[in-house]
Each structure stands twice: as structure tokens, then as C-alpha cells.
Amino acid sequence: MIALGDSASSTIQISPTSKISIDDWFQADIEIKVNCFSGKINAFFESGDLTRFYHDVIKLNKTLKGKAELLPREDQFKLSLIADNLGHIIVKGHAYEQACYGNCLNFEFEIDQSYLSELIDSLEIHVRI
Template sequence: MKIHLLGKEAAIQIEVVSRIYPNSLDYWDGNWIVTRISIEIPGYSVQFSANLRTDELRDFVKKLKVMNKKLKGKASLENIDGFIDIKCEINLLGKIYWEVETCYPAGTGAVLHFNFESDQMYLENLIKELDEVIIAFPILGED
């Protein structure tokens, strides 16, 4: 399963590979997923593996849906391990300003920080792909 975040001269792909602990039903252990992140921006091409959490993706897509509906607001994907942080804000004309920071290896490695713009038309597909990941890898252990 792949998630695509596209914009002007920027492409981020997050490929969800599997759960890290596939036999765990626990909220903490069961919601970690293995991903492969690819980023293409002018002058840089980056690929690395990252451990994300399904609840991080769920929280991100919830904020994106509100932002898309109201044409205002902010959304963010904040990875607890610091592999990737994505922040965005939309204006009333549907232009989205993205700020991305990656770190690999997480916490001690090289940091890439960049900004780009996209149009609201890209949000529908991003939301759809995130929803599909949450269906395939549902949040475990929530009350």
C-alpha cells in the first residue's frame, strides 16, 4: 500500500510494508508499521525505511479531511521516532503550503528540511490512500 503526497516539484511516497509486531494486539506494540519512504525534490532523491504508527496516520487523515472540507486549517503527521514530520496549511483559494522534515537514522542522522506547495485537488487522493491504509492496518487496542 502506498501513500502519495504530491506538489509542485515534490513527491513523497510512503509505502506501508507490514506491522512490526504482527502478532500483537496491544495498543503500543500492535500499531507500529514498517514503511519505506521515498522523496523526490529538486536536487535530492531520498529513500529510507521508517517505523511509523497507524494512529499517527489516522490523526493526520482526520485533520486533512477537516482542512479539505472547510478550506482552512492545518494538519500534521508527527512521527514519535522523528523519521518524518509533515505540516501543512491551506488557504481559502485551495493552495496548500507543506513543510517537511526527515531524519535518518532517526534522532542522530542526516536531516532534510524542505517546503513545497500543492493544490487542494491532490488532497482527495491522499485522503483516500490514508483511509485505505487505516482499513488494511486498523488501530489495535483502543478502548
């Protein structure tokens, strides 16, 4: 499971539910909890999506500048981590019920930079380095 955030307030958990297929796709359950709102979807990813995100998060953690984005091709789920100049990370994105249509949960919350190392550790298990 790939985890981001503080379980007491706002979290995002991505749990792969299938192995990477021969054409490089896999499915994952995504749970989003932002204060009193929550949602769960199942989305498709390509293995390169997580690999790019992993490397971007490592860079963000080292520099605390710029952003790291998880941008699957189908755009059903999007996750952006944006550094501010105070050591905070703004987490924002969206989750559609179906690939790019249906109900949509737009979310945004803030975490401390210390959560990035936990995210990196959880991503490392799922990426092809």
C-alpha cells in the first residue's frame, strides 16, 4: 500500500489490486479521506506512472521546491504535491468515479515535509527502479 498523510485528518492510500499485466497496466483501489469527506475508487495505472512519481517525490524531498505529480493516462485520479517556501507540502488532486466522468471528488490539504520520506518508502516497494 502506498500511503500519504496523517490518518487522523487527511490521507490518501493507493493499494494495487492486480499484478502488472503484459501491456504494463495494473489496477489499484484508492481511498481518499479529507476531513469529513471520503471516497474510494478503483483506477488503472501504468507501472511508469508510479516510477515517475517516485523519482519526483525524491527530488521534492531533497529540494523542497517544485512539485511531484501522479498523472495516470486515463486521468481518473490525479495527485499533485506542491512545495511552498515554508516547508509545507500542498496535496491536491481529483478522483472521478469512472475514467474522466461521473462524480468527482476534488481535494486539497497540507502536510509537513516529514511525510515525504514515508511516502517514498511505500512507493519504493511498487516501482521499477
